[in-house]
Amino acid sequence: MTRKLTIATRGSALALAQTGMIADELTRLTGVDVTITVVTTEGDTSRASLASIGGTGVFASALRAALVEGDCDLVVHSLKDLPTAPYPGLRLAAVPLREDPRDALCARDGLTLDALPEGARIGTGSPRRVAQLRSLRPDVAVVDIRGNVDTRLAKVSSGELDAVVLAAAGLTRLQRLDAVSEFFDLSVWPTAPGQGALALEAREEDSIPELTQIQNEGSRLSIVAERAVLAALEAGCSAPIGASSTLADGTLTLTAVVYSPDGSAELGSTQSTTLPANLSLADGEAAAYGLGSSIAAQLLDDGAAELAELGVAR
Template identity: 80%
Template sequence: MPRTLTIATRGSALALAQTGMIAAELTRLTGVNVVITVVTTEGDTSRASLSSIGGTGVFASALRAALVAGECDLVVHSLKDLPTAAYPGLVLGAVPGREDPRDALITRDGLTLAELPEGATIGTGSPRRVAQLLSLRPDATVVDIRGNVDTRLAKVSSGELDAVVLAAAGLTRLGRLDAVSEFFDLALWPTAPGQGALAIEAREEDSIPELALIQHPATRISIAAERAVLAALEAGCTAPIGASAAIDGDTLTLTAVVYSTDGSSELGSTNSVKLPAGFFVSGAAAESGAEADALAVGLGTDIALQLLSDGAGELAELGAAS
């Protein structure tokens, strides 16, 4: 009889779509039966701003508690919602291939950010996006919004807002890319560490070898570098920080930018490291993966320390965001 795994997720349309994709891939590759169970988190029930209730980590806490309690075998998170601190008894079991990490602008008439009228109202729940929007359009009125993707899109179509900014990955997974007016280039507009990627957490003591088949090494290493920036800055998930990593051949390049909350100032840094020669070879030794992890974390840490040396802590009030 095929083995059965239970995966817990949030109940939003996006969370269910993401988890359904993981479940289908696990079944396709391994033959396991997958049961999906829904857990309600504080982030789903509260209408307060994310920064006031503890940041995007509020989406992860209830899922993690269910996993520790044995109510499920795995949980699926949007990786950008996952706090950088380790959670006792849990491990990051797999990071599948990343979707488009860019942010996207949605307007009623296909206008770009530059084309929106003076004083346009733009909705987002992210302090990073607020800072980025104001850095490019200081005349805009940026409105804090909550709600699922359809709720946010409706605020534009109804005329309540002129535009909203959403993650391209979520729109892709929900089949809503048709709504996008403009994609923001990562070189100009780095997004949240881990954006576009999913995290599959498991209990430390469990053996779930099937997860190795959906692990994507390039995504895992890129995410490790980006998240190391947040960890070294001791910043919360809602701090105005963008980080974008990319791999070209055997070179991992990371750019991180810290913004003032009003978007008037920013500090950025870019650096690269060479990954182990055998890292991307199928069946490569575990030592190669461990070395790559260490290099990625070191890269992110070094960039964060450079940013702190340049004054990033005072610029973004990181002590208040952590």
């Protein structure tokens, strides 16, 4: 009898596209029969700004509830939307190979950020992107927007906005890279911890061996390091914090930057750790988490909590 799995996801075009990719890959590699079920979250129904309704974590809560209640076997999240605090009864079961973690500018007439005129209207719903835009272009008007990728791009094509900032990964998965006028280099524009990666979450007691076929350990260690910064800073998914990591030749390097909300100041730190060959995944995660925690400690010592108005206890 063919083994069957049910995966829950949000109903947006991007969520369905990336979940469909996971389902197709699982079936191709393991022969498992995958069914996709759609769950509506508060983030999908509310038109309020993300910051006012609890940040991007509002996209995860309903999916997690469905998983706990047994309505599905797995849920697929965009990792940048997943709160760092553990959820009782659930585990991070797999992290597939990460897509491009960069942010992209989608501007009218193919303009770059530097080429946009003074007073240009740029849309984003991310406090981090707001701070970065105001840091690099304090003369532009940053407009808070919500909606799916097509909705946001339509605000540019209609002339309502001059540009929007979106994740390159989402544009790639939706085959909309044609809309990109500029990719922002991670060295000057670090993105949200976990951006570009997907998280497959399962119940702690469930064994789903098929997931080992799509697990990418390098991607998993990178996102563990980045998310450790958020956890140690006690910051939510929408805090003005960027983190970017690379794993090359056994060396994991992490850069994190904390911004003031208005983009007028920032604090950054870069550190590395060497991961010995044949290190177990658990030990690798512990080393990656330690790296992120070390950077967060340095940032806090340098005044990051006050700068970003995080309210973390010291």
